[in-house]
Amino acid sequence: MKHIFNIAILALLAISLSFCSRDNRTRNVRYMASTDMYTPVSYETYGTNPNYTNGLDAQAPVPGTIFRGEVPYEIANTEEGYQLALKTLKSPLEVNDANLANGKAMYTIYCTSCHGDKGDGQGVLMQREKFLGIPNYKDRAITEGSIYHVIMYGRNMMGSHASQLTDKERWEIVQYVQKLRTDLLK
């Protein structure tokens, strides 16, 4: 009888001590964590993969291929390419409310922190003087083609935003930027 109680007391102590050692820099115990119910057999999005030379699962697309849903963009990332896009590239989307609404939503996520919600170059980063040199859209002679080109490749200090947006979203943003610009020019 006494033994049982002694053991019980020890167990109680041990358990309460185990609570004290819980720190948030390491994961908690995970029962069956090593089985394939918990840890996938397949390769995970950001995991490692021994089959590739750089050991990563996330690979850039093979040159010359495009992923599903993407539209290849053939104009080169050069000054001539910019001029070509400026003059010839046209939007495949019709201007309507749905496109403009999504364009606005996407613009708000990806462009406002620099260009400001009105497109006047007064985004939060500019106002806080973290990132300078953002133009007002009305001061630039831009067309839908050149805006698309700039989203694809960036220009000078602006970086490319192609990887964050699908083709359709880019054109929707272009539509919305055009609208902002006409509003600014008024």
Place this chain on the structure above:
Amino acid sequence: MKSVKKHSLVNKIIYLSLTFLLFLNFNVSGQTGNYDKGKQLFNVNCAACHKLDKKLIGPALANITDKRSKEWLHAWIKDNNALRASGDADANALFKEYNGMPMMQYPQFTAQDIDDILAYTSGKPKEIAQNTAVAKVDPKVAEGKQLFQANCAACHKLDKKLIGPALANITDKRSKEWLHAWITDNNALRASGDADANALFKEYNGMPMMPFPQLSADDIDKILAYTSYVEVKADVTQSKDSNLAKPKASTAWMSIVLGLVLLLVIVWIFVKSNNGFLKIAATIFLLFGIAYLGFGALFQVGIDTDYQPIQPIQFSHKIHSGDNKIDCQYCHSSAKHSKTSGIPSLNVCMNCHKSISEYNGPVTSDKDKAFYDGEIQKVYDAIGWDKDNTAYKPNFEQVPVKWILVHNLADFAYFNHSQHVTVAGVTCQTCHGPVETMEEVKQFSKLTMGWCIECHKTTEVKMKGNGYYNNIHDQLSKKYGIEKVTEAQMGGQECGKCHY
């Protein structure tokens, strides 16, 4: 004769007024220009390619007026193509140096605009420097600081030995006359046989300090005022931040003490007491206690609330999304279309960090500017960006940053971000907590099945404006006889939706 005289009078007036105008004109263009307006113009038009102190796409422009004449600068900024075409040697050399990268033309600028910009590139006028740089401080100190930084800081610091000794409160150690003599010409002072001066020279292994005959007595006083001035580091933001960073005072010790006392009492009952009732009561209490704690421990298995691993780069969501209001989806851009939210690849970081190479925000006591600058440098090291030349290093093999995953569901449960973020319109914070206030991300929710189901039971499905639901909504609202449908009623607690 008369007519000539009259003529000359008219002429005289014209000449006079002309010279007056010229004088005025000269005055206008000779004036320094408006610093603040110049700064605005510069930030909007030039800062994309130029910085004051660093090469960006174009050359650094601080004090460019020392290097080029004013006429040249006006001509260049207005229309650099024309200037080059006119055969100007400097302009063409510059163009070649920058690999034929053309700068834009600014024909719309007036001469005044350009003067304003040039005033900005020449640095802050003194009055402004005083009341912004070191606010609420003796103007002498502010000027002294400038002088110190321009002339002395290469070899001296206030608080640390650099090439020369630390200079804080040097006036306590040496007399004013001695200091003046030393700073103006320390060679002469040594030659005059001054003992202190010679001892110092020996202590620093005969490393001579430069003489500064150009500094006036007044300048030297200002510098000395600066070295005696102790900067009050109690910034408001700073003290607030360090408060936040401190862990909350723990009350855990109280329960530990209480537990130990109880334990001792129980042990005493079993060992010493002969009272049967007490023994039974203690036994029951002990069993319940063990059961309670035991189950508590078991329920912790696999639950990682507050898990906060040490990341390879201390990326602060507070600075990015809190202070600078960058949208979550700017970086986690796949949340809107796919199962995973994704961790941004480094090219996304570089959209901003090509330009932002150092941290100038508020700091806390344990994380100073050097710490944050070092963290930004890690991004550069990984992607191979040379911040001094502002270009990617050629043939650099990028090293991926090995972020440590915080949120991780077991493989048998399926969770999709786009279903919740895009379709349901749930904000990130509902599940991930106030990420924009976290220096380091931690897991906010429990991520248990109960947590998922609880929300599905209480959250209404947004059916309006979603064509997919047009039919389903009618059917479901008929079936349940209600207008609003929760996710659970739509099947959000069927096992197969999450386990398959």
